[in-house]
Amino acid sequence: MTTTQPPLSILQKDGKTAKDKDPNLPADQLKRLYETMVAARILDERGLALQRQGRIGFYLQALGQEASHVGSASTLQDSDWFFPAYRQPGIPILRGVPFDDIVNEWYGNDGDTSKGRQMPVHYSFRQANFVSVSSPIGTQISQAAGAGMAARIRGDDTVFMSYFGDGGTSSNDFHAGLNFAAVFKAPVVFVCENNQWAISVPATNQTKSESMAIKAQAYGMPGIRVDGNDVLAVHRVCKEAVERARKGEGPTLVETVTYRIASHSSSDDAARYRDADEFEAWKQRDPIQRFQRYLQRKKLWNEAYEAEIQERYKQAINDAIKRAEARPRPPLDSLFEDVYLNLTPQLRAQREELLSLEGPESAELGEFPL
């Protein structure tokens, strides 16, 4: 079992690969990976800017972690499922979710697939088998195990990918989820995105294990550490894990070693607790730049291509933002829908009570953070 070795890496800083390590993926696949990573970053830049301008209430970026989630997610088939956390914006993009659906969720407007019920970036995209994101850390880990058990019971060959952070490994659900998945041979790839920080707590204070991957040993499944800023390495490791899962050989824990370049969220200021040196060192290992150099060597990237995709995504995202801002909030009585399939008598009465109120609505309430 792989554990304490340095994380597997394919791409070097200059974009070269160690000789026999180049997976030689087809050109269109390489470009799709690259474009998704670039789109995710543009989306994140716009999201934070909108929050800073007071146009949306909250935002949370995945800066520097694009290779980790795009590389892993790209190894699944469209029929496979995600049990995501809140830091994988590239996945809906990869799955072709329209930017309108993504941006409408930030605004919680009447076009939001989840009807304005959650804070920004807590998406639910059933069309993409992207299960509704919640805030409580770790809960999706055991759920992915259960979905994997269900697929086995039904005899489907669906594979499930569950995402969580270094902090998530301390949750009860990490233990329960890995244990169940191993015992029941659930077809799950657990992707621990170790970005070194859980808000202000460094991963070294989260666990005294040598790594996150080594924990897999105790549960009886393979644990693999991979350079999370190397999209080709992440892709290779996850591809193998997905194949194992699909063949009925059970779950794998993949630790993608990466770094949270941004502050935790729009509410946080990482400069309060984090060394500038560490941050600068990781910035040099930017996953998009590294991959770009590789593509350039392969003659798949040049300035004109970059300008074209930048323009394409900026335009698409800005257009979606414009449309989202023109949409109203969800209708008032939607407050009572989806608590259950049908309104209970009490909810019906409460809805009438709200609808019958006279006088102006109170203004929108305070801001997040405080």
Added chain:
Amino acid sequence: MATMTLIEAVTDAMRTEMRNDDRVVVFGEDVGKKGGVFLATQGLQEEFGEQRCFDTPLSECGIIGTAVGMAVYGIRPIAEIQFLDFIYPAFDQIVSEAAKMRYRSGGEYTCPLVIRSPYGGGIRGGHYHSQSSEAYFCHTPGLKVVIPSTPADAKGLLISSIRDEDPVMFLEPKRIYRSVKGEVPEGEHVVPLGKGRVVREGSDVTVVAYGSMVSICEQAAEKAAEQGRSVEIIDPRSLVPLDEDLILESVRKTGRCVVVFEAPRTCSFGSEIAAIVAEKAIEHLEGPVVRVGGFDTPFPYSLEHLYMPDVRRVLKGIEKTFQW
């Protein structure tokens, strides 16, 4: 006296007790170097060191389980749960362990600890940063549940909670963390648990409210006064133990009662107050006891301002007690 925000008063209370009693320790997620996501523990690690104010791994179950162990052994833990919405992995440790330690051991072992947690809505936090789940804890014998609404009460009640011999859930209305300011006594300042506060005197109707709802009710009382209704507001300050006498005395005087809270209505603590009033002051009531609360839905995001009781709804509740 110093003028402070509610959250500064919370910090001041911990600092005061940590200076007074070296058994007191503070821990939770991000409470050390960062000083807490709301900065409630700012400066404590610098002053008292990493032994007495420290970050934990990301596990609420771990935080409360270890707090129970510490309390049983004899030190005085103050455990911070970052948002009350994230307390559920620790529910077992709270309701099965902390709450029952004294009873199940026939008093041999006790569990004096404080669980501090920001709660409540009005901050655009969606349902995982807004819930008012006080009722779960009020429903658990063995736990005390305390909710301040002013800076002075925050300090005095937190100090009492730390000194209390039983486990206390100290719930902080985060919506008013920085929006209410007030005079706070320096050093020692104790407000006993189980004693409510008359926020405003009045003669026509009693409004019972706690946490961030107190200031909403004060605004409503001003409006009601313009319409010739004199509103008395009672803040119980601790839900368990509850100052029933203060509430009943007020209702016997006014003959009317409205209870205001953010939580979903069904099985809310507001329902408990309404039941007590109906049971013990029926002969004085001149109208129905009215609950103004959250709706029986999960806490919403975009429509939060409609979910939270506001002045409009409090006034309507008051009117109901007059028209029946």
